[in-house]
Amino acid sequence: MYQVMLVDDDVMVLNFLEKLVPWQELGFELAGTYTNAHDAIRMSGELVPDLIITDIGMPVMDGLSFIKQLQAGAVKTRFIILSCHDEFHFAQQAVQLGVQDYILKESLSLDGMRDILERVKSRIDDDLHLKLRVDRLHDQAHRSREAMKEKWLRNLLSSPVLEDAALYEQLHEYGLNVTLGHFIPVCCRIHRFHDAIGRYNSEEMVKFIVENAAGELLREEPDVIFFSYSSQEFFLLCACRKELVTNPYDTMARISKHLQKAFAKYLKIEVSVLIGAMVAGAEGMRRELSHLLASADGFFYSSGPVILKSSELEPKMREEDLFLHYSEFSEKLNRLLIEENGDIESVIAGFLAFIESRKFQPSIVKQFVWKLALDLQLKLKFSLHYDKEKVQHDIGQMLNVSELRDWLLKFMKEAVIHAEQISKKSKKSEIIDAQKYVQLNLHRKITLEEVADRLHLNLSYFSRLYKKETGENFIEHVTRMKMEKARLLLLDPDHTVEKVALMLGYDNKSYFVKLFKQHFGVSPSRYV
The missing domain is CATH 3.40.50.2300 (Response regulator)
Structure with a gap:
């Protein structure tokens, strides 16, 4: 109307x-x-x-x-x-x-x-209708130009050799005053990318909105241009003189703060900003852009959106092997599935506190969490909502540890509910109690007699009941659970085969090796 x-x-x-x-x-x-x-x-x-x-x-x-x-x-x-x-x-x-x-x-x-x-x-x-057609053509032209700039940026980062003249010619075409002679690159990264996707429905829409908003905000800023790099990251490039009269870093800090505030206020997108060093020439620019891109991983552990100079970032992240601790955290998550009223938030908080204190590489942390989630999926046979590819994609997109915390909490709460549904679906309470007892006592020898006695059931009755309800003998179940735990323990290079056997209640190493080989088809030493 x-x-x-x-x-x-x-x-x-x-x-x-x-x-x-x-x-x-x-x-x-x-x-x-x-x-x-x-x-x-x-x-x-x-x-x-x-x-x-x-x-x-x-x-x-x-x-x-x-x-x-x-x-x-x-x-x-x-x-x-x-x-x-x-x-x-x-x-x-x-x-x-x-x-x-x-x-x-x-x-x-x-x-x-x-x-x-x-x-x-x-x-x-x-x-x-004419205005809509004109706006559509304008958007197409804008997207085409931004796509060309993005392609040029990626070529610059991957090109081993680039002549200064070619660099200056291209930057001049994009509207930058190259006669000023020096440049300050700035890398911007969305603080919580999943929140942005949730607000705007897709990565492509987030990217489009960021490109348009940045273009408008920088319209009145001389000698500053915008380059998109991905839906998560973009660059600003400032042309400047190397002089003492004015400080170009103050200018870039002001522009960065203005952009950060405007994005948060109008787009509800939080952005962290890393201001690079002043450079001149193609090689200097390529090197500094690559350095900023790699250094932006430092934002992973920031508590909120920040503006920093690249020199202000914390020292290099630890090279310690996070997977040495895999069995420990896997065991804690598994216990949440079998213990009633387990404190999920406390366990997740402990895990996050550990990785934040050690400052592991974000890519390694995300691989670690993906493997934890995948192992739980295989154990619980989650629905397609949590298929392997989706989990890997979702975790890979996370740019801040707070996103990882939220996702892991949600995942574990759903996993616990799912585990309870599986346990109650077709099993008698005696079977559920027996399986919980096994999970909590994998470190020691478990016999059919002691579990039957614990449940106040006749030995023969319990044996027949377990076979009828689960399709496997009770001792077969115990062995299977111990072998699955052995697989995780062997990931730690400090755990010898003999030590793992003892940790699972096997006094006889040879017997443990025999069971392991029957279960996985290879010996413990070759499995690692």
């Missing part, structure tokens, strides 16, 4: 137009009626009508002056004039002002108004 406003000091005419014209049927919505031009001017800024029908001969301000004042304020509204005067000079002025139609009140009729409004609506429709 298009908005229409009526302005006429003749109340009878207003009533006729308001009540007798079928506005909605003709594609219009009556936004307001006014008896003087001043009230209409005051409200037109708020309503922004598509069409105004106004009398030409009103007191204080006539219709032509009213139209001129609105047009001076850049209001893009169409006008229809009502007049009691059949005089050429009025019609001539109306045409000069771009008025759509000039109607004599004495000839005003419902059929006449219907014809005029249908013509006006057709013109508005045509203009709207």
